Amino acid sequence: MTAAARSTPFLAIDTQILDRNIKRMAAQAADTGLVLRPHVKTHKSIEIARRQLAAGAVGITVATIGEAEVFVGAGIDDVFIAYPLWVDAPRAARLRELSRTARVRIGADSATGVSQAAQQLTGSGIEVVLEVDSGHHRSGTAPGDVAEVALAAHRHGMTVAGVFTFPGHSYAPENRATAAAQEGEALLSAANRLRDTGVNPTVISGGATPSAGFTVTEVLTEIRPGVYVFGDAQQWELGSCRKEDIALIAYGTVVSHAGGRVVLDTGSKILGPDRAAFSTGHGRLLDHPEARIVHLSEHHAVADMAGARLPGLGDVLRVVPNHVCSAVNLVDELVVLDGASVTTWPVDARGRNS
């Protein structure tokens, strides 16, 4: 069986490229003395997390308790929920259950939030890592405000392990190095404020895939990139991966030549609708770099072939999603191409939003 024998659209990964990507980031972290704690929201796959750990990752990062439950349930015993959870009683019960078999850390970015968490999690051994805004302006306190949050944690008996940030503003052309520098500055400032309160931060954590190559290694102890395992059109266009590093591909069939363009069945329900301001289209055709997907709806991707001869109706093309985290979360399984063999891996944590 070949991948082409499956009905399109589907997502397929090349394990040789995947393993190369996993090893490259692990080597880069090791060479610079950083702990690698990859964000597994990208792949939501137990098999891929295991490969990351085997290559040297110290543990994993997740976004939700539901994701943590999937990976801890599979035996992974060190998980950071990099999110300012509101820990009510039901969430506390789930976190306590996780902490029976894994080291669990959670995020917090306010005195109110950390007080709530600490009171709900008394005696669980769960630690908190304080989130700092390094320029992405999503969640996170200003670096100068971490002391107040740390003091609230201490007041309720919760251990502060350190600080983290997400330099999401590295998702812009020419901004990767600047965002990494701002990440380093914000984390250094926050770590120093923690030290002022008597905490010696053991975790100083940052890192997205676009910024990972520019990490201020004198400041950070840990990076949490996710997308690097697969790459995608965003990373390709940002310059943080090469075309030949892209491990996950959507396969689509040409269904129409309407308007002198190519219409593929890889719509937004398989590619994901994401389109960053810097993106040149709604995804890219791997084997036609000059083409652009100019229109995307749920079941149609319309590609302008830039004057090239149109692929024939019924032809199967390889499409690179803009944002691979969104694409993977749309399917129950990934087709796995390993040399001549074709199997599938489940997307174990698909849809685990809560």
Place this chain on the structure above:
Amino acid sequence: MTAAARSTPFLAIDTQILDRNIKRMAAQAADTGLVLRPHVKTHKSIEIARRQLAAGAVGITVATIGEAEVFVGAGIDDVFIAYPLWVDAPRAARLRELSRTARVRIGADSATGVSQAAQQLTGSGIEVVLEVDSGHHRSGTAPGDVAEVALAAHRHGMTVAGVFTFPGHSYAPENRATAAAQEGEALLSAANRLRDTGVNPTVISGGATPSAGFTVTEVLTEIRPGVYVFGDAQQWELGSCRKEDIALIAYGTVVSHAGGRVVLDTGSKILGPDRAAFSTGHGRLLDHPEARIVHLSEHHAVADMAGARLPGLGDVLRVVPNHVCSAVNLVDELVVLDGASVTTWPVDARGRNS
């Protein structure tokens, strides 16, 4: 149990609003002499399709063979796959299986595509409806070209039931009536070309939710709206539903006040990342119409409250997704609020892309 007792984020529907929406569109179609064949890709729910049929819909519209399999498997016996399928042997086998228990029609928009389909489906009784471009410029032939496609179908023994279009350009403010008028013109022209070839079209089908109220009822026989069952922020902002007609809501918890804004856990993995050019944000807060979601990532929706007092950390807010079809496809089940009772309905056809 109340909806608020579940861990956010989740999607919930109000059945009273849902049933009102279903009945309103059915009455509108009946009053204007149109057949209603709702597109079920919006809800992917057998229960909701049954309610639409009970209210007067003649059958359903789907986008993929996989969706058809779910609904025909549940006993629905009249399905139109409104898509220019490339019918290879595996797809032909699946379509033949469907045709054993249901009336099946498929789309086509080229002589090559319809010849392929006709040859694969000989003797199945499956009919084709020819797709026309009425101004959305996605798939579909020019109205003048349908004769050529019809002749190719006839040459290979396939019955042409009629013509269809999707007036997707009605998704723009001030364009709803114009798009409906263009839909009417294109379908009339195409139907007349079919008559020239000796075909009397029994199906002249159009209709999206924004254009449905402007349908040229003298031309069309059928409409295929989908989103009307739920409504969403796009329809609200287009003026094709009212705020109080919105039947599907995402429930999210306030997790952060970073930057003086409200950060909710309703990220793009529950709302969907869709944002149309005309949208004022990444979704809307139902109970704070003045607020705008100014930033959306996978697990964070950042809302600017426009000067209003910030809802407290831990508060649960109601969020209206921009595009409900994308949101529903992200979850395995919908929470169902029916007066005091809270149950769930499965999203039966979630992820059935092929």
